[in-house]
Amino acid sequence: MPMLEQLRFDNTYARLPAGFGVALRPTPFPDAHLVSASPSALRLLDLEPSEAARPEFVQAFGGARPLPGMEPFAMVYAGHQFGVYVPRLGDGRALLLGEVLNSAGERWDVQLKGSGPTPYSRMGDGRAVLRSAIREYLCSEAMHGLGIPTTRALCVLGGGEPVYREEVETGAMLVRLSPSHVRFGTFEYFHYSEQHAHVKALADYVLGRHFPHLVDAPEKYARFYAEVVERTARLIAQWQAVGFAHGVMNTDNMSILGLTLDYGPFGFLDDFDPGFVCNHSDERGRYAFDQQPRIAMWNLACLGEALLTLLSEDEARAALGTFQPTFATHFLARLREKLGLRETREEDRNLIESLFARMAQAPVDYTRFFRALGRFDSSPEARNEALRDHFVDREGFDTWAADYRRRLAAEGSQDAERRARMDRVNPKYVLRNYLAQTAIERAQAGDFREVNRLRALLEDPFSEHPEHNASAEPPPTWGRHLVVSCSS
Numbered sequence: 001m002p003m004l005e006q007l008r009f010d011n012t013y014a015r016l017p018a019g020f021g022v023a024l025r026p027t028p029f030p031d032a033h034l035v036s037a038s039p040s041a042l043r044l045l046d047l048e049p050s051e052a053a054r055p056e057f058v059q060a061f062g063g064a065r066p067l068p069g070m071e072p073f074a075m076v077y078a079g080h081q082f083g084v085y086v087p088r089l090g091d092g093r094a095l096l097l098g099e100v101l102n103s104a105g106e107r108w109d110v111q112l113k114g115s116g117p118t119p120y121s122r123m124g125d126g127r128a129v130l131r132s133a134i135r136e137y138l139c140s141e142a143m144h145g146l147g148i149p150t151t152r153a154l155c156v157l158g159g160g161e162p163v164y165r166e167e168v169e170t171g172a173m174l175v176r177l178s179p180s181h182v183r184f185g186t187f188e189y190f191h192y193s194e195q196h197a198h199v200k201a202l203a204d205y206v207l208g209r210h211f212p213h214l215v216d217a218p219e220k221y222a223r224f225y226a227e228v229v230e231r232t233a234r235l236i237a238q239w240q241a242v243g244f245a246h247g248v249m250n251t252d253n254m255s256i257l258g259l260t261l262d263y264g265p266f267g268f269l270d271d272f273d274p275g276f277v278c279n280h281s282d283e284r285g286r287y288a289f290d291q292q293p294r295i296a297m298w299n300l301a302c303l304g305e306a307l308l309t310l311l312s313e314d315e316a317r318a319a320l321g322t323f324q325p326t327f328a329t330h331f332l333a334r335l336r337e338k339l340g341l342r343e344t345r346e347e348d349r350n351l352i353e354s355l356f357a358r359m360a361q362a363p364v365d366y367t368r369f370f371r372a373l374g375r376f377d378s379s380p381e382a383r384n385e386a387l388r389d390h391f392v393d394r395e396g397f398d399t400w401a402a403d404y405r406r407r408l409a410a411e412g413s414q415d416a417e418r419r420a421r422m423d424r425v426n427p428k429y430v431l432r433n434y435l436a437q438t439a440i441e442r443a444q445a446g447d448f449r450e451v452n453r454l455r456a457l458l459e460d461p462f463s464e465h466p467e468h469n470a471s472a473e474p475p476p477t478w479g480r481h482l483v484v485s486c487s488s
Contacts, residue, residue, distance in 0.1 A: 004051050004060060009069030009098035009110070012209070017201055021075040026063030026095050027116025027126070029159025029171065034058055035134070035443060036451045037155035038141050040459060041177055044152065045110075046102050052155060061175045062157050063095075063115055070097045074118040078192060079185030079252025080302055082286055087192060089185060089252050090120030093128060096181060107209070109181050110154070114173035127163045130156075131440045133172040134451055135484075136263040138439065140176070142431040142458035143260055148238045149231075150260040151178040156451070158443075170444055178259060182206055184303040185252035191306035199309055206256055221310035226319035229300055231258025233326035236296045241334035242430070243269035243366040245289040247279040247484075251299045265484040268430040270475055271363035272356070278433075278484065293331075297323045337425045338370050339404070340418040343411045351407060354400055364390045365474050367430050374422035376401070378408050378415055427461035428472050434479025435471060 014023060037052035051057055059065040063072070074091040081089075094113045101107050113136075114128030133156045140153035154175040163171040182202070190198040207214050207224055214220045214227075235258045239246065246253070247265035255261040267278030274290040282288075287295060300323060304316035335352050336344065359369065369390050377384055384401060391397040408418070431454070439450040457468050475482075 004056055007067055007100055009067055011071035011098040014071045014073040021073050022119055023073050026072055026112055028062045028064040029161055031160045032058050032062040032157050035156040035158045035448050038153055041152045041154045044108055044177055045100050058157055062173060072097055076189060077183050077186040077252055078189035079250050081250045091118055092121040092124055093126040108177045111176045111181055127171050129163050129169040130172040133174040134440050134443055135436050136174055138436055138454055139263045139266055139431050141455050145459040145461050146242055149235055149258055151176050180257055182256045183252050184254040184299055187306040196309045203310055222315035225307055229319050229323050230326055232296055232300055233323050234330050236293050237327050237330035237334055240331055245276055245278045247287055249287050249295045251302050254299050267433050269366040272359040272366045273363055274360060293327050340422045351403055358396050358400055362391045370426040371428050374419040378405050424462055429457055429461040431458055432475055433482040434475040
């Protein structure tokens with residue numbers, strides 16, 4: 001593998017026509033230091049983990065000593081924020097350093113968040129704080145461990161510079177990797193400012209980079225939009241199945257590639273609450289857990305409107321119309337896997353809805369229950385006491401368990417084989433907010449070991465790891481129903 005100095009950067013986005021953003025240098029911390037680096041993300045750039053320990057690593061990715069080919073660039077975009085269109089947002093605290101082509105032929109955008117003010121900072125300081133950088137770092141790598149499409153987090157860099165939010169906090173930077181940082185809101189910016197030639201230039205750029213099979217296809221823009229609809233539907237199905245709430249699904253936080261993008265006030269379900277709101281700024285519950293499929297479709301409609309100079313309304317409506325059936329198909333498929341079902345049957349929807357109703361009534365810890373369900377004993381005489389104990393209405397669970405037992409028998413399910421399959425899709429560990437908060441508090445005191453422990457654990461969330469059993473426990477009293485804000 002090459003050393004850091006052998007990396008060669010390019011920045012094809014920065015060479016799009018004028019108006020796509022601005023080139024400027026980052027503002028490094030004078031005393032930047034490494035908080036944590038992800039070995040698996042480093043390997044995406046063909047770097048050995050040991051490279052992160054070098055002072056030159058912090059200097060390069062912290063903006064103090066750019067590597068050859070880096071062309072820092074702040075991207076402009078717009079977006080619907082909580083349903084209201086904001087005509088210009090952009091990278092107010094981030095810079096696209098460039099792209100690295102790795103040995104596998106993959107091209108990775110490298111973005112520095114917390115790099116100082118840009119023309120899009122809207123009077124902000126352009127900094128990130130340690131708590132938000134750690135949350136995104138851990139959740140990016142945790143979502144990758146769960147097999148959910150996501151941006152990646154290369155590292156967190158700390159700095160002694162104070163940052164002012166609701167209170168004085170520790171400043172930090174996050175280095176993020178993604179095949180692309182283009183958002184729904186990037187298209188909206190050019191559409192609503194009537195820069196239609198730029199809408200086409202952006203679409204052609206995205207197709208050339210990420211949808212090469214469509215470049216010479218008939219109706220390529222309509223097919224492009226249809227693929228974005230499908231990717232987004234699949235992504236939201238995965239979110240819902242694992243119990244993940246994004247918290248701020250503005251159109252500027254929606255990836256054109258169907259990746260999980262911009263981790264702010266996210267949360268994984270503890271108790272199963274369909275109306276869970278993880279963002280205390282979301283007073284009306286627009287981005288509640290059970291609203292995510294509806295909001296994703298609304299956001300896709302906004303994207304479709306932004307593409308209307310490239311495709312017809314009929315084409316846009318037809319593509320958007322595939323969202324709900326695609327989401328439903330993939331969500332039900334995910335839930336069948338979580339229940340250990342191999343076959344598709346009409347009664348499965350009722351079985352799932354009945355279970356969710358009972359889980360919400362109790363309420364039942366989402367992750368712990370599905371992990372425990374793999375231990376379900378399907379023999380007629382079994383009482384499954386450990387599973388009954390998850391519910392207040394134990395007789396209600398018995399009724400559901402009888403239906404589940406019959407469903408398993410109908411496809412000849414074998415308990416040992418089913419458990420092995422269920423353990424591969426029902427994680428034992430997720431990034432509960434209280435775990436992230438504990439790691440943040442220790443890091444703020446200068447101890448980064450918990451950040452590193454959680455990152456390593458969450459890269460492999462389906463294995464038992466008995467030495468980390470405490471991290472699979474329900475949250476303590478202080479950590480129940482934690483909500484966070486959009487502030488960074």
